[in-house]
Amino acid sequence: MATVLKSMATSARNLSLLGQSSYHHSVDLSNRVSNLGFCFKGDEKWKRKHRVKVRAIAEVDVEGLKRSSVALEGSLGLDMVSEGELMVKGFRGLRKTKLVCTVGPACSSLEDLEKMALGGMNVARLNMCHGSREWHRDVIRKIKKLNEEKGFAVSVMIDTEGSQIHVVDHGAASSVKVEEDSIWLFTAERFEGTRPLTVQASYPGFSEGIEVGDELVIDGGMSCFVVIEKTGNDLHCKCIDAGLFLPGAKFSSWRDGKLVRRNYKLPTLSTKDWADINFGIAEGVDFFALSFVNHADSVKDLKNYLSGKSTKPIKVLAKIESLESLHNLEEIVKASDGIMVARGDLGVEIPLEQIPTVQEDIIRICRQQNKSVIVASQLLESMVEYPTPTRAEVADISEAVRQYADALMLSGESAIGSFGQKALAVLDMTSSRMESWSREENRQSLLNHHKLGASLPDCITEQICNCAVEMANNLGVDAIFVYTKHGHMASLLSRNRPDPPIFAFTDDENTRMALNLQWGVVPLLVDLSDEAESNISKSVDLMKSKGLINKGDVVLVVSDVAPTRTTPMALQSIQVKTII
Numbered sequence: 001m002a003t004v005l006k007s008m009a010t011s012a013r014n015l016s017l018l019g020q021s022s023y024h025h026s027v028d029l030s031n032r033v034s035n036l037g038f039c040f041k042g043d044e045k046w047k048r049k050h051r052v053k054v055r056a057i058a059e060v061d062v063e064g065l066k067r068s069s070v071a072l073e074g075s076l077g078l079d080m081v082s083e084g085e086l087m088v089k090g091f092r093g094l095r096k097t098k099l100v101c102t103v104g105p106a107c108s109s110l111e112d113l114e115k116m117a118l119g120g121m122n123v124a125r126l127n128m129c130h131g132s133r134e135w136h137r138d139v140i141r142k143i144k145k146l147n148e149e150k151g152f153a154v155s156v157m158i159d160t161e162g163s164q165i166h167v168v169d170h171g172a173a174s175s176v177k178v179e180e181d182s183i184w185l186f187t188a189e190r191f192e193g194t195r196p197l198t199v200q201a202s203y204p205g206f207s208e209g210i211e212v213g214d215e216l217v218i219d220g221g222m223s224c225f226v227v228i229e230k231t232g233n234d235l236h237c238k239c240i241d242a243g244l245f246l247p248g249a250k251f252s253s254w255r256d257g258k259l260v261r262r263n264y265k266l267p268t269l270s271t272k273d274w275a276d277i278n279f280g281i282a283e284g285v286d287f288f289a290l291s292f293v294n295h296a297d298s299v300k301d302l303k304n305y306l307s308g309k310s311t312k313p314i315k316v317l318a319k320i321e322s323l324e325s326l327h328n329l330e331e332i333v334k335a336s337d338g339i340m341v342a343r344g345d346l347g348v349e350i351p352l353e354q355i356p357t358v359q360e361d362i363i364r365i366c367r368q369q370n371k372s373v374i375v376a377s378q379l380l381e382s383m384v385e386y387p388t389p390t391r392a393e394v395a396d397i398s399e400a401v402r403q404y405a406d407a408l409m410l411s412g413e414s415a416i417g418s419f420g421q422k423a424l425a426v427l428d429m430t431s432s433r434m435e436s437w438s439r440e441e442n443r444q445s446l447l448n449h450h451k452l453g454a455s456l457p458d459c460i461t462e463q464i465c466n467c468a469v470e471m472a473n474n475l476g477v478d479a480i481f482v483y484t485k486h487g488h489m490a491s492l493l494s495r496n497r498p499d500p501p502i503f504a505f506t507d508d509e510n511t512r513m514a515l516n517l518q519w520g521v522v523p524l525l526v527d528l529s530d531e532a533e534s535n536i537s538k539s540v541d542l543m544k545s546k547g548l549i550n551k552g553d554v555v556l557v558v559s560d561v562a563p564t565r566t567t568p569m570a571l572q573s574i575q576v577k578t579i580i
């Protein structure tokens, strides 16, 4: 717990990143809470309550909190970071937006991974474009070790390489300047080292469908060329907009202001990707993020493959990063368990000014379809090099939070940057701040209640969850409790983005890890029986014994009871309980 508090103090210090200077290093813990800025204006009851809790922390046994994540009889399988956060910030202060961090050489040691977990990393992403399988295996095992030994619950996501066909490289380690009117050769010929004014393409057929007069846009606008001659597969191009070539640059080709769609007939999942997927299954990862998905079929193929091959249910996220995928968006969302708005590659294929609206559309569709959605790429790009974010980056993060994305992702900021933990703290602070502002100002953009369920039982479940959230918000309850086997009810509650946090009690480890991507859900691993009432009273007692809920707290309980011999009907209910 001492470490949790230390990490929170670090977060508080990082407030100065956002232009606040009111934090003093010597404040006592109760001041620290209010300095974190998470209190509700005028919510005296809330402030009093949490000062009391904060004082109690000093007496908590550190070892006692580093529990195993195994569901033991009577244990409250709450991860230690949520537990610490709850004690310090209270129900309303819990961050609802989930945080995904790409693990790379800058944060792959056990110590750094532990710091990231303490800093609020919910999901660790491994990008199979980089590093060897051995390197990734080592990272996955370190994360599992931390989960088991230190009481974290960080999920693991594998992001596939995909068929990267539109990549060119100049062979140098850093960027190369491109002068206006200079003539460059784009070739698929393989050679070692560098050649002046030459870039190597990653795929022999890279220039198929490209004609003289087409424009080649590098990395969404880092530089721009026009094709002046085509010999065989090679392209001779003149720079018409000076700029830079980065290592492994991506390009798109344009004709008459429109993207030239090239049909390479390459599968979304390459042979290497399938091998990486088998690797992920063997290592027991929780999510696969599928790069360059164009059609729902590739998602369905992978899901079918997993259902036959993997003993644990692994969630499949589709990455939206091509123009094609935007044309098939609804189908792709339906077929997937979630979506990543992969703004990096998307910005190579669509004009940058379209990204904000596309992002908002994708988030809305995902919420309607009840699918998790991650906003990714360049959230804090400047922090790869600098210790503070730009104001524009903080505004971008806030906007994604205001749109109610489930999760935000760090890429290079954590993988190779010098300030990964600080970047994570900025995500944490900025999202918490925007969440509390949205609540205070009651600015929830009400979800246009898109009906999901087809069968009557599905419709009932959905309506119960919609009504439960409306009740929870109107009554101002402190927390929502839900008992769930596969996480479905928890996700239906999350979809409505309620004010109070959703504590999802499950006895399934895989459900617990999958819920790590769901907005506002705190998953807990507990033993559950068939008796709803006994589950409720047991979990309330456990939460009370840990000091996580107190006398006078009001909890809205959503339960779903399967039919038994004594009650032959499925029974779903909403109860409001005041803790006594």
Ligand SMILES: Nc1ncnc2c1ncn2[C@@H]1O[C@H](COP(=O)(O)OP(=O)(O)OP(=O)(O)O)[C@@H](O)[C@H]1O
Pocket: 102, 103, 104, 105, 127, 129, 130, 131, 291, 344, 345, 411, 412, 413, 415, 416
């Ligand atoms: N495992 C790793 N080993 C070495 N470098 C890495 C690793 N993971 C990420 N990086 C570095 O961090 C940068 C940003 O990571 P990110 O995951 O966004 O990759 P990317 O190459 O931009 O592609 P994409 O996200 O589209 O697959 C990469 O360009 C790479 O330099």
Ligand SMILES: CC(=O)C(=O)O
Pocket: 291, 319, 321, 341, 342, 343, 344, 345, 346, 376, 377, 411
């Ligand atoms: C994350 C990713 O793949 C992208 O932004 O392109």
Ligand SMILES: [K+]
Pocket: 127, 128, 129, 159, 160, 161, 162, 291
């Ligand atoms: K990738």
Ligand SMILES: [Mg+2]
Pocket: 291, 321, 342, 344, 345
């Ligand atoms: Mg990408």
